[in-house]
Amino acid sequence: MRVHIGIGKAVALALFALPLTSCGNPFDRDPKQVDAGSLGKDASADVRAFYEARQWQAAWDGKAEKQLQQVLDGAASHGLKRELFLKGAPPEDKQSRELALTKAALAYASALARGYSDPKALPRPYTVSRPKADVAGGLAKALQEDKLAEWYASLPPQTDEYRALSQAFLRYARLNDVKGSVPEGRRSSPAPATGASPPSPRR
Known part of the structure; x- marks a missing residue:
């Protein structure tokens, strides 16, 4: 009788232990699945919407992460610093790395598509929405279709003016790296109106 009870208790303890061992890191159960509870309270609506669109599948394997890193390396061409979105190397922990890359990817996409600064938060009033x-x-x-770089390239303004501004920014950024500062240009005086005498020099 005692033997029977002992076996019953052992079986009960084993069954009770099963859910406990599976309550750890969700990436320990399935590295390709993201647990909604692991996002934390600071997760933005975009982060949650992103994983809902993917049915909570993890996004960043080695290939996708490499593509994202290359995209972020081009932030300077849009007048942005890479460190605004991802400082240093991503965390080693699988869960933390996944979420850090997702936040960086979404924040950079938003900066390209909508602008990094919110006009409403600036001291001067801006009426452009x-x-x-x-x-x-x-x-x-973009991740599903393996078109990450193409998608990011489509987000900023697709105008000649924007492209010219981007090229000028990169040119002066390179000058700044080489010389330590961007050279000042000469300030030209306005041309005199027709029939008017040029302004006399100040004494």
Whole structure:
């Protein structure tokens, strides 16, 4: 009788232990699955929408992460610093690394599509509204179709003026790296109106 009870208790303890051992890091159960509870309270609506669009599948394998890193390396061409989105190397922990890359990817996409600064938060009033963009859905689709670089390239303004401004910024940034400062240009005086005498020099 005692033997029977002992076996019953052992079986009960074993069954009770099963759910406990599976309550750890969700990446320990399935490295390709993200647990909604692991996002934390600070997760933005875009982060949650992104994983909902992916049915909570992890996004950043080695190939996708490499592509994202290359995209972020081009932040300077848009007048942005890479460190604004991802400082240093991503964390080693699988869960922390996944979420850090997702936050960086979405924040950079939002900066390209809508601007990094919110005009409403600036001291001077701006009446130009920020463009609306579904960065969560767009990022999920770009990863699914393996078109991450192409998608990011489509987000900033597609105008000749923007491209010229980008090239000028990079040119002066390179000059600054070489010389330590951007050279000042000469300030030219306004041309005199027709029939008017040029202004006399100040004494």
